[in-house]
Amino acid sequence: MSIAAEFSGVSQVFGDFTAVDSIDLAITEGKLTTLLGPSGCGKTTSLRMLAGYSAPSSGTITIAGVDSTRTPPEKRGLGMVFQSYALFPHMSVAENVGYGLKLRRVPAAERQKTVMETLDLVGLAHLAGSKPKKLSGGQQQRVALARAIAIKPKLLLLDEPLSNLDARLRVQMRAEIRRIQSETGLTVVLVTHDQDEALEMSDDMVLMRAGRIMQQGSPQDVFRSPANRFVADFLGYENFVTAADGRAIAIRPEHLEVSAATPAGSADGLRLTGTITDVAFRGVDLLVTVDAVDDSGASVRLLSDVRSTGVDTLAVGDTVTVGAARGRLVALAD
Amino acid sequence: MKVRRPVASALAVAGYIVMIVPILFVVATAFTGGETLRFPPEGVSLRWFEAALSYEPFIGALVSSLQLAVLATVLALLVGVPVTLAIHRGHIPGKGLVEGLFLSPLIVPELVVGLALYQQLMIGLRLDNFETLLIGHTVLMLPYAVRVTGASLALADPALEEAARGLGASPLRAFFTVTLPLLRPGIFSAALLSFVTSFNNVPLSLLLQSRDFRTLPVTMLDYVQQSYDPMVAAMATLILAATIVVAVIAERTVGFAKIFGGINR
Numbered sequence: 001m002s003i004a005a006e007f008s009g010v011s012q013v014f015g016d017f018t019a020v021d022s023i024d025l026a027i028t029e030g031k032l033t034t035l036l037g038p039s040g041c042g043k044t045t046s047l048r049m050l051a052g053y054s055a056p057s058s059g060t061i062t063i064a065g066v067d068s069t070r071t072p073p074e075k076r077g078l079g080m081v082f083q084s085y086a087l088f089p090h091m092s093v094a095e096n097v098g099y100g101l102k103l104r105r106v107p108a109a110e111r112q113k114t115v116m117e118t119l120d121l122v123g124l125a126h127l128a129g130s131k132p133k134k135l136s137g138g139q140q141q142r143v144a145l146a147r148a149i150a151i152k153p154k155l156l157l158l159d160e161p162l163s164n165l166d167a168r169l170r171v172q173m174r175a176e177i178r179r180i181q182s183e184t185g186l187t188v189v190l191v192t193h194d195q196d197e198a199l200e201m202s203d204d205m206v207l208m209r210a211g212r213i214m215q216q217g218s219p220q221d222v223f224r225s226p227a228n229r230f231v232a233d234f235l236g237y238e239n240f241v242t243a244a245d246g247r248a249i250a251i252r253p254e255h256l257e258v259s260a261a262t263p264a265g266s267a268d269g270l271r272l273t274g275t276i277t278d279v280a281f282r283g284v285d286l287l288v289t290v291d292a293v294d295d296s297g298a299s300v301r302l303l304s305d306v307r308s309t310g311v312d313t314l315a316v317g318d319t320v321t322v323g324a325a326r327g328r329l330v331a332l333a334d
Numbered sequence: 335m336k337v338r339r340p341v342a343s344a345l346a347v348a349g350y351i352v353m354i355v356p357i358l359f360v361v362a363t364a365f366t367g368g369e370t371l372r373f374p375p376e377g378v379s380l381r382w383f384e385a386a387l388s389y390e391p392f393i394g395a396l397v398s399s400l401q402l403a404v405l406a407t408v409l410a411l412l413v414g415v416p417v418t419l420a421i422h423r424g425h426i427p428g429k430g431l432v433e434g435l436f437l438s439p440l441i442v443p444e445l446v447v448g449l450a451l452y453q454q455l456m457i458g459l460r461l462d463n464f465e466t467l468l469i470g471h472t473v474l475m476l477p478y479a480v481r482v483t484g485a486s487l488a489l490a491d492p493a494l495e496e497a498a499r500g501l502g503a504s505p506l507r508a509f510f511t512v513t514l515p516l517l518r519p520g521i522f523s524a525a526l527l528s529f530v531t532s533f534n535n536v537p538l539s540l541l542l543q544s545r546d547f548r549t550l551p552v553t554m555l556d557y558v559q560q561s562y563d564p565m566v567a568a569m570a571t572l573i574l575a576a577t578i579v580v581a582v583i584a585e586r587t588v589g590f591a592k593i594f595g596g597i598n599r
Contacts, residue, residue, distance in 0.1 A: 051500060053500075073496070073500045074499050074500070074501075074502045077502075087497075099498070099511075103503055151502065
């Protein structure tokens, strides 16, 4: 597997704010890499540096083996889809998609052919003559995708591409982008703050926080073995306890059992006694909050996602045991 | 019909009457067959229009006014549009100060500007009065150029230019293929407002006039002081008609809401 783009010691400093703090990152060719993290983590700044819209304060960015740190965006040959889509309002859909080809002096007939093929790929060939303003948000997004793909970019960069779509369309477009990526074989870098989106779409996931990379790996690896508390927290591990031997442990709420009668969990796993402080009915599940004291003596608030049986006996104030099997305990590095 | 705000409506109607009725009197007297500016007019004729159009000082001044207005508009846009781009998109320090400087002609009394130009340019640098007037009118128009194009630039998504760059356009290419077409309505409005401002200007044109170069409003003012006949009314009516034509074009192409919305932002 070759490297499509690489960041080496890249920082971006705005005044006294360090947006990106000396990151090293390799983007694998032909894969979909997501930069994931809360707002202000540096993911969009990193993407903009890769696209050439902002120059790093220090470090180097290599694209296809060539140092491109100071290369202007028009010489990078990358396709970018903006959060606002940024379609040219005074041009038709076909003219938008053909804009990059026209600049590359592709002859009109060939350009027309590529434009229609690309619009076909995103399922919008019938709207070639429309103005962007007449299109729905989802259609505009497809046009933006087609415009970026038409120039056969070295990398396709997507900045929060789904954030302006409604929930149902967003889920559809995840699959759609995956399909387009596999049909074109493009290397894709996608920025998002939505962990579900990242888990579902990525080949490679990069979790960022405060300008640094917290963890990089396949969605399966990152989800099952979060490297630290931040990653675990971001991916929905709600429970953090300290074991008797001092190790930090994270447990997902759906793996934490609550029992009034028999001790929950297993003897070699986690087993704590506590008091229920809240029971929230969520349809299929109950979300039970239990205050307990862990093996290090610290007070902890635990969340357990219990399947509702219809005759739920758990009530606020009950003394219960909570626990998880050994295999469900995720040890954290810090 | 029930009027919802009687006082405000009455004031609005009164305002329109005060503004429009005197103009209607001027238009009516322009068509008189008599010798004086009197209402009601004595008979109907076009003789005063003929007289106005064959009166050399008026036609000469009209040509001067048009020359001045067109040239000053072009200059104001050539200076104002790049300044607007620098203020809104550039990374220059003290943007507010720069914008304030370019808007200040709206506030500084025109007589002061005129006197300053007279002293410095005509006496100091020995420029002739056309050149001085051209500079003066250009300065007066800069606020419109900066404000109105600024308003339409503020509405354009900065990502559009970035998108063009990413697709392979140089900064200049991105400007001409994406930014400029989007600014076209704003530039058109600015040009229109500038033109009208120059064409109607009296204080500056009065102060900086000369025997060889005089604008139409100044010439008409001069004429009224000497003789009181309906020829001035006929000339005023012609200008009014031309203004209405321009206004209709502006409304059809850009819309008044956009043009004047631009100033208030």
